[in-house]
Amino acid sequence: MNRYFRQLTSGIFLAVLVAAGAPAQAEDVVPQNQAQIMLSFAPLVKKAVPAVVNIFTKTRVTQSRPSLFDDPFFKRFFGHNFGPQRQRQHIQNSLGSGVLVDGEGVIVTNYHVVNGADEITVALSDRREFDARVIISDERTDLAVLKIDVEGERLPFLEFADSDTLEIGDLVIAIGNPFGVGQTVTSGIISALDRSAGVANDIQSFIQTDAAINPGNSGGALLTMEGKIAGINSAIFSKSGGSLGIGFAIPANLVKAVLTNGLATGKVVRPWLGASGQEITSDVADGLGLEKPGGVLVNRIHPNSAAYQAGLRVGDVIISIDDKEVLNPETLLFRVAASPLGKTARLGVYRDGTRTTIEMELQPAPEIPARAIETLTGRHPLSGSVVGNLSPAYALELGLAAFSEGVVVAGTIKGSVAERYGLRPRDILVRVNGEKITNIEQAKKVLEAAQGSWQIAIRRNGRTLSFKVSL
Template identity: 50%
Template sequence: MKPAAVFLAALLVAATGADAQTVPASREQMRLTFAPVARQVAPAVVNIYTKRVVRAAASPMFADPFFRRFFGDVPGMGMTRERVQNSLGSGVLVGADGTVVTNHHVIKDADEVTVVLSDRREFEARIVGSDERTDLAVVKIESKGETFPTLILGDSDKIEVGDLVLAIGNPFGVGQTVTQGIVSALARTNVGVSDFRSFIQTDAAINPGNSGGALVDIDGRLIGINTAIYSKDGGSNGIGFAIPTALVKNVVAGISKGGKVVRPWLGAGGQAVTSDLAQALKLPRPLGVLVNNVYRDSPAAKAGLQIGDVIVAVQGREVDDPEGLRFRLATLQVGGDTQLTVLRSGAEKQISVRLIAPPETPPRDQTELSGRNPFGGATVVNINPALAEEIGINSGLSGVMVLGVRRGSVAHRLGVQPGDLILRINEKPVASVADVKAAVSGERPRWAITINRNGETMTQVIEG
């Protein structure tokens, strides 16, 4: 027997187990096709077309300061005209009643949504809800009792690097297209596409218009929603990202039930374990999240989590960094318990944590301030965990935050910005909206305000 034949025979013998994975050993095997999978999946992948009506100045010349300076106001200068913006994307039917999951950015600000099936039938659809932080949305086909084909949601936690996958969508609006590749990487958290980052990376060709389409395994099960590409010119460079179904399931369920997603609140924060930290903590390798904050009365505090603990897994699923921890928690539903695997003083511990919704304490007391003071025209709010979750800020923050600033107001002219934390007014600390309202009541010849903006504390003195 020739050496090559002996090597091939050895490969075949080694791959005789129940979960055998083999290379093609004959011409017939090499002629295998993905057509059956594509035929099975294609009816449940849809094209999505949206329309948005925007208003613009009747002529851009009217907005030109040079024109206005020399010609003043002319008839029709304030007139606007309507313009229709069209966009396209893809979606996946996950409910026989016409429930479609897609990307938030596909249907954002849309006035009309049209869903086109693979058989070219068109249906009007309504937006059920959208979750910008995960870049996922749910739309519902408006039909009378019709049953639609659906995709089975697979378990994205079971896929491995190297697995074959198919990407199906509507790239560049050319129509439904199937591309094939492999899973290139898992748990990519350094992609700034959404707040909950743990993407499946694939080299299956994904292009503009594929957003919201399906990433399926070779059994035709949905394992991800295609959402982004890494590209310098807008075309596919073989690096695409999909939102895993582990997250998709919870988001779709939340939006379908109540129109919004409620994610569990842990009430603890931390940092990624670097090589230096791992060495200092005597860990075998960099892994997990080093806890540096545990908030009072939070689920983490009640469960006994401590500062200095290293969270290495949630429900047995390994976490590498804070983004991975947030992703794992986001895949769980409020109301149950979860197991955290924690390293404490070199020993491994299992901690059971109750999964609750972020609390609305203290009450937000959202208020638009008025009067001749530095915050006149600013909308302020008490920070609580529920608000922090909604707008994507550190849930451990407390105090008063500027939520919005009315254009042309005193606060706007002074440069007050949404997201500013109000620390002191006239050297007096403020801890609540009530404190701010009391501090700005009445007129004063001089104001001194101290705010924190993006981690930097600034004091400004304003003469009344």
């Protein structure tokens, strides 16, 4: 047990005994030195603070400026595009926190702290400032990795804890730069595990803590009593913008996986299960003969996935991975994503009334078929659109469901027919003249075969939109 934790818990235990009127055992709980009397986090903070940094960003933002021609009178008679378009550019400043994770200047922070920034400045605890560059960016987990050039100097850094060993009630401290007031330390406990933070994030398995986390703390460290990183502070639940004692941190094991895979390949490549399913409710558990609710009932498996190759079947119930309980689809997604590529995972499966184990090598999502990006040309409504074949890998890269199939719009040429008809990036071409579209070559044939009239269906944000064009 860590020395600082023993000091703290000894004092708490003594206070409880005295409050209850119980006789104190002097030889066990009486403080022996000044540090024990103070019950202080100071030794831990002194060790950790030099490895937590402040991050300042600058983003150039262009906005339209109001002018005389914006007057409703002119717009009524001359149209909304009448007159010159006046614009101005200003600098938008923001701040956050980060954590040094090696001595050569590698820093972990949140994706939303540095996203879109034109300039990133990192300030160390000794007030030195460095320009930083982004070397890994992963919106799906809200993580980013920065690098500063320290010219051979070894900087203090923090190690990662095994976040799977954390328990509700564990003491933690949070270090960051809330509201830009400067580096600040707050303390609390782990309030819950495997929480959904209510944010747009694929990995819904956060650590919840009541240690005060405020705007500016994002990207800072949530630390164990051993001075190791339990998680990276990411979000808060608040109606006022201040701390209400409900903060969320990305678990250390997921951060390690993103860091390891990203540094090795130059981009974030996560393991992909290749199966999806539904949460087991009480009614479903009773029907399947399970002792209690929990797990994932598999209802779809991709034929090019690791799960299919390992022998997982539709109708199986995944109840654990590497002996860790799977409660729902979010837990399963997190467990897979937080594992290193190439590892052999053990899936605990309930099948036909018996429990069995399936060994599965964790692999990235495959790019089958190849995306084969090209620009469509010709006399049809999609002329000028840049399209690609969807695969699990390409779909995940675009932020689409991994099981998406067909042809996706990657962009449109400015001024093209496709742009005029409102085609947008991530639109999926579903049907042309009633024929289902499966790949680019087929799409070109169907578009060119039409006799001047096209009935086109696309899928956008989960909705299918149809329009008819005659040329």
